[in-house]
Amino acid sequence: MFYIVYLASMVVYLICGIRWDRMLNFWDPITLEFLVFPCILILFVTGSFQAFGRAFLVAFGKREYETSQYRESLLSVNMVMGTASVFGGICFLIGISNSIRSLDWSELDNIGWLFLDLSVAAISLFYALLICMILLPVCFMLKKELCRKVAPDTEI
Secondary structure (H helix, E strand, C coil): CHHHHHHHHHHHHHHHHHCHHHHHHHCCHHHHHHHHHHHHHHHHHHCCHHHHHHHHHHHCCCCCCCHHHHHHHHHHHHHHHHHHHHHHHHHHHHHHHHHHHHCCCCCHHHHHHHHHHHHHHHHHHHHHHHHHHHHHHHHHHHHHHHHHHHCCCCCC
């Protein structure tokens, strides 16, 4: 329940920060695919789809699991957060390097284009951080449940 409140408040927070009239400036499906595809691929290669789905069931408080399943779910969530961060950085570097290579350095007026391209390249970092922002509470809830399972009598 609290996870839904968190997600709803983050959506409102982002919409207020971005503003409705500028929402389309932050929509780049190619970059989003570039980040989401490796996350799905890493889950597929490691066989962690079920553990990743289980992490959201823990976040919504639907089921109780064994300690090993909590660990596996925590690992899958951390893996997706790391993958999104790495590929967000790679996409940012690709965008910046393409921008610098295509820039005409003979005129100083063209340097302004570099700053415009920087804002486009930064969208990949925005998406990576957005994925991490969505998964961060799930990660903390899994850690909390794992601590509760391992040492139920100690305070956190």
